Amino acid sequence: MSRPRSQAEYLARLVPPSVAGLNRRSLLAGAAGAGALLGTGLLAGCGSDSDSGAGSKVVSLGSNQSDPKPKDVIAKVMDGFKTSSGVTVTINTVDHNTFQENINNYLQGKPDDVFTWFAGYRMRFFAAKGLAGDLSDVWGKLSGYSDAFKKASTGDDGKQYFVPASYYPWAVFYRKSVWQQHGYQVPKTLDDLNTLGAQMKKDGLVPIAFADKDGWPAMGTFDILNLRINGYQFHIDLMAGKEAWTSDKVKKVFDAWAGLLPIHQPDALGRTWQEAAQSLQQKKSGMYLLGLFVAQQFNNDEQDDLDFFTFPEIDSTIGAKALDAPIDGYMMARKPKSETNAKKLLEYLGSKDAADITVKNDPSTLVANTGADTGGYTALQKKAAELVGSATEIAQFLDRDTRPDFASTVIIPALQQFIKNPKDVSGLLTSIENQKKSIFTS
Amino acid sequence: MSDLPLVQADRAVPPAAPTTVTGGRGRRLRLLSRTDRVVITLMVLVPLLLVVALVWLPAVATVLLSGTNWDGIGPLGEIDWVGWKNYDDVVNIYPPFVPAVQNNLLWLAALFVVATPFGMFLAVLLDKELRGSRFYQTALYLPVVLSLALIGFVWQLIYSRDQGLLNAVLGSQTDWYGDPHVNIWAVLVAAGWRHVGYIMLLYLAGLKGVDPSLREAAAVDGSSEASTFFRVVFPVMRPINIIVLVVTVIESLRAFDLVWVVNKGRNGLELLSALVTQNVVGEASRIGFGSALATIMLVVSLVFITVYLATVMREEKR
Numbered sequence: 001m002s003r004p005r006s007q008a009e010y011l012a013r014l015v016p017p018s019v020a021g022l023n024r025r026s027l028l029a030g031a032a033g034a035g036a037l038l039g040t041g042l043l044a045g046c047g048s049d050s051d052s053g054a055g056s057k058v059v060s061l062g063s064n065q066s067d068p069k070p071k072d073v074i075a076k077v078m079d080g081f082k083t084s085s086g087v088t089v090t091i092n093t094v095d096h097n098t099f100q101e102n103i104n105n106y107l108q109g110k111p112d113d114v115f116t117w118f119a120g121y122r123m124r125f126f127a128a129k130g131l132a133g134d135l136s137d138v139w140g141k142l143s144g145y146s147d148a149f150k151k152a153s154t155g156d157d158g159k160q161y162f163v164p165a166s167y168y169p170w171a172v173f174y175r176k177s178v179w180q181q182h183g184y185q186v187p188k189t190l191d192d193l194n195t196l197g198a199q200m201k202k203d204g205l206v207p208i209a210f211a212d213k214d215g216w217p218a219m220g221t222f223d224i225l226n227l228r229i230n231g232y233q234f235h236i237d238l239m240a241g242k243e244a245w246t247s248d249k250v251k252k253v254f255d256a257w258a259g260l261l262p263i264h265q266p267d268a269l270g271r272t273w274q275e276a277a278q279s280l281q282q283k284k285s286g287m288y289l290l291g292l293f294v295a296q297q298f299n300n301d302e303q304d305d306l307d308f309f310t311f312p313e314i315d316s317t318i319g320a321k322a323l324d325a326p327i328d329g330y331m332m333a334r335k336p337k338s339e340t341n342a343k344k345l346l347e348y349l350g351s352k353d354a355a356d357i358t359v360k361n362d363p364s365t366l367v368a369n370t371g372a373d374t375g376g377y378t379a380l381q382k383k384a385a386e387l388v389g390s391a392t393e394i395a396q397f398l399d400r401d402t403r404p405d406f407a408s409t410v411i412i413p414a415l416q417q418f419i420k421n422p423k424d425v426s427g428l429l430t431s432i433e434n435q436k437k438s439i440f441t442s
Numbered sequence: 443m444s445d446l447p448l449v450q451a452d453r454a455v456p457p458a459a460p461t462t463v464t465g466g467r468g469r470r471l472r473l474l475s476r477t478d479r480v481v482i483t484l485m486v487l488v489p490l491l492l493v494v495a496l497v498w499l500p501a502v503a504t505v506l507l508s509g510t511n512w513d514g515i516g517p518l519g520e521i522d523w524v525g526w527k528n529y530d531d532v533v534n535i536y537p538p539f540v541p542a543v544q545n546n547l548l549w550l551a552a553l554f555v556v557a558t559p560f561g562m563f564l565a566v567l568l569d570k571e572l573r574g575s576r577f578y579q580t581a582l583y584l585p586v587v588l589s590l591a592l593i594g595f596v597w598q599l600i601y602s603r604d605q606g607l608l609n610a611v612l613g614s615q616t617d618w619y620g621d622p623h624v625n626i627w628a629v630l631v632a633a634g635w636r637h638v639g640y641i642m643l644l645y646l647a648g649l650k651g652v653d654p655s656l657r658e659a660a661a662v663d664g665s666s667e668a669s670t671f672f673r674v675v676f677p678v679m680r681p682i683n684i685i686v687l688v689v690t691v692i693e694s695l696r697a698f699d700l701v702w703v704v705n706k707g708r709n710g711l712e713l714l715s716a717l718v719t720q721n722v723v724g725e726a727s728r729i730g731f732g733s734a735l736a737t738i739m740l741v742v743s744l745v746f747i748t749v750y751l752a753t754v755m756r757e758e759k760r
Contacts, residue, residue: 101724104514122725129515213620213705269709270603270620279604404725405513413538416709420622434535438527439728 059341060090061330062112064099073362080357081348087341107131113336114345119152119327120400121239123162126331127155133332135160138343142350144371148394152327163330163350164368166358168292169388170220170324170397171308178205178283179307186309190228190256193312197263200286207263209285211276212419215412218268219398220289222415223324225253228314232322232393239402241440245433251425256314258422268419291326292366292384306380310387321392326400327368403439410435501740508734514727528734539735542712545626546742549633549713550694557634558690561641566671568642569649583643585636594703597632622710629700629711636700637693641686648682649675684754691746695739714739 061078065071071093078089092112099106099116106115107126117123126132132155139150139160153162178184182203187193197207212218226235230249237243238250265276265285277297279285288294289311298306313320330349336342348354355372358365366385367374374385388394399407414432418425474482508528512521532539564582568575585593600607601618609616618628652675660670676683698715701707707716714735721732 103725104727108515131515215706215708267603267615267617267620269622269705270601270617270625275602275604405721405728408724408726409720409728409731413708417537420709431535431537435531438531438535 056338056341057087058090059087059114059336059338059345060092060112061345062099062106062115063091063093064096064116066093066095066099069362073358076361077349077354077357080353081345084348084353085344087344089345107333111333113338113342114330114332114349116328117162117331118396118400119162119164119329120396121402122400122404123153123331124155125403127157127159127161131334132161133334133336133339133342135163135332135343135346138163138346138350141347144352144355144369145350146370146389148388148391149327149368152394152396153329161331163346164327165329165349165354166365166367167325167327167388167394168366169310169384169391170224170289170291171310171384171387172208172287172289173280173294173306173308174287175280175283175302175305176307177305178286184286187312189312190314194260194263196286197260201263205283206265206279206285207287208260208265209276209280209288210264210268211271211273212268212416213270213272215408215416216399217273217276217290218415218419219407219411220291220324221257222253223395223398223401224289224311225257225314226250227322227324227393227395228311228318228320229253229256231318232395235322235395236401239398241402241406241436245436246426246429250429254418254422254425254429257418258425261419261422269416291324292380295380303378303380308380308383308387319392321390322395323387323391324397325388325391325394326397327394329368406436406439410439504733504736504740507730508737510730510733512729514729524730528731529738531731532734532738538708538712538717541710542707542714542717545711545713546695546697548626549630549697550691552630552634553637553690553694557637558641558686560634561638562645562686564638564642565645565649568646579643579646583639586639586643590699590703593632593636593700597628597700597704601628619704620709625704625710629704633697633700637690640693641689644686644689645679645682648679652678688750691750695743695746714742 061074063071063074065074074091074093078091082088090112094102103117103122108131117126123132135153136159139153142163145164149164150160153160153164155161174184182199184196184199185192187196200207210217210221223235226238229252230238234243234249238245243249265271265279268276273290273294274297276285276288277290277294280288280294281298281302295303295306310320310323330346332339332342332346350369352369352371352373355367355369358367359372359374359376366377366381366388370389374382377385395401398411402411410432414428418428507521509523509525510521511524511528512518564578568579572578588596598606598619603609603615603617603620606618608614608618616624619625656674656678657670660674665673696715697713698707698719701711701713701716702719705711707713707720718732718736718739720726721728721735
């Protein structure tokens with residue numbers, strides 16, 4: 001469910017699993033246990049026969065960075081680690097989507113010593129299940145991370161299980177040239193936003209571009225509204241299943257959303273985020289709430305014209321300092337073959353050196369380590385880094401902040417239902433709550 | 443069939459041969475040489491094992507898992523038994539379930555009433571040896587050959603609301619894929635597009651096999667084209683007709699790929715198969731719940747298979 005980061009990845013995920021080599025029967029068989037063996041056999045791959053013991057000079061990395069560019073960056077970072085420590089890293093790259101879909105089997109089989117993953121509920125879940133290694137002592141040696149990043153790397157037991165590497169914020173994007181032409185001002189409150197939307201409509205623009213064909217983009221809208229109206233803690237508790245979806249607080253979020261729908265692009269359920277982003281690029285829409293990856297849909301000479309602001313404040317007691325900024329990074333397997341080497345690698349991955357290599361080789365990422373040399377950042381990247389740096393709390397996006405089964409089988413259809421029919425909110429919330437109870441108690 | 447002797451005359455060991463008389467054995471067994479017996483055993487055992495391992499075990503496992511809440515994590519021993527809870531949830535609190543059943547039935551009806559007859563009609567036309575019939579044949583069969591990912595793109599280009607061909611040509615603003623009242627029909631057109639080519643090819647192959655003298659005789663008797671087809675050719679084609687019928691039912695029950703490519707079977711495009719995949723495959727891993735859906739699908743399929751087998755067997759007995 002992660003955001004496709006490139007056109008190639010987007011295309012790759014359109015191929016249904018039946019074609020990509022998995023079929024339903026083999027998966028059902030997998031449910032019986034056979035698939036578990038198969039899956040892990042495929043994924044464990046290399047590294048399973050490396051020798052154990054502290055003297056070994058090898059450590060394995062399971063990577064989901066299957067696109068050429070990020071894959072190349074990972075290889076360069078690992079070269080850097082070899083130079084600094086003398087330990088060789090065997091990189092085991094698996095297609096991004098396949099990696100994510102097989103993570104359960106992968107972690108229960110023979111995972112690589114270190115593997116790529118995301119911060120959020122799922123990371124904490126694996127930590128609680130004992131499927132990930134404790135990295136508190138590695139964190140003791142790391143520097144350059146804000147408290148928000150440390151909080152995002154911490155499991156339910158207060159120990160750290162995750163080393164952040166890169167991230168991207170969600171914000172409201174717009175084209176400077178369009179705004180200058182019409183003399184628009186960045187809205188500071190919800191009323192400002194509504195006034196601005198009405199003005200844009202008068203000027204013949206679609207105020208807020210919107211797309212939810214793939215099901216996940218609308219989660220970003222829900223997240224930010226909930227963060228602005230009810231605050232970070234309530235949002236996280238709601239995601240963890242501790243708060244009721246039928247409460248007035250959640251209803252308020254949907255009511256506010258329903259109030260904003262008239263200034264959103266209509267017929268969102270048939271549109272991909274790429275198409276919505278293109279309507280912003282073609283100056284047909286005035287703004288678009290999306291992740292930084294929206295920039296992919298803009299030509300190189302238009303990058304400087306792209307700007308953003310964080311979603312305006314709704315409740316002054318809560319402010320506008322929290323936001324969605326999904327963090328990608330690394331975790332350690334529960335029983336790495338060489339714990340010393342694995343921790344050495346993770347320490348390196350969290351260091352300024354590794355971040356510097358990443359910035360130098362891939363100008364499209366924001367690195368998590370604030371000590372990194374960010375001289376190569378574009379103006380947009382610098383601003384995005386500042387925005388996240390000043391955030392009081394960072395949420396990881398709905399499908400990373402809650403159970404994946406709840407996000408994909410309950411929330412996606414529910415949000416789409418809401419967009420179709422924004423009137424019956426209480427019926428919808430009752431349905432979500434019933435399903436939530438069933439899923440979270442199982 | 444079962445009355446036929448299992449032994450070929452030239453390979454049978456003569457019963458009178460003194461070497462094979464070992465006493466106590468049945469006469470029938472002695473008819474088979476040792477190699478025959480090994481071959482027969484292997485021919486029965488290997489397919490049996492394959493069927494058991496690849497069909498029956500997964501099917502039984504699915505039914506069993508549908509009574510649990512397994513999430514794919516932890517050993518099989520830790521699975522909790524939850525009884526009928528998954529089924530209760532499917533029917534009572536899972537909103538996509540009812541639309542999925544409706545859509546599956548709609549799919550069956552659309553293929554059966556529109557796409558299959560149309561494919562048969564095209565086959566009859568192509569059988570007339572029109573000029574360029576090879577070209578038409580290829581053009582109509584092409585959708586069946588194309589990969590799914592490609593088909594998804596082709597139709598995305600046509601149906602896209604903002605950039606699609608259809609809205610550009612019609613000058614309309616219809617949200618073909620997003621409007622839940624429209625998208626199932628849009629996808630059915632795409633599904634029919636593939637299905638027509640498939641049926642056409644199957645039926646054409648059957649038509650080529652019909653003895654031309656039958657038609658000639660009908661023509662001599664003064665039968666019109668239409669009545670020749672319905673009264674002579676169609677009844678002769680009975681085996682092909684049954685295959686076409688079965689293919690239609692199977693295609694509509696396992697319909698999955700197109701809706702998955704469009705929007706993963708959500709928002710008006712729910713199908714049982716897509717719901718099973720959403721729940722079982724991937725990170726979601728609601729294996730117990732997904733298995734309950736799969737079991738429901740199995741039962742629905744069994745109904746059709748039973749009806750079909752019963753009909754075929756009754757016909758054969760006649």
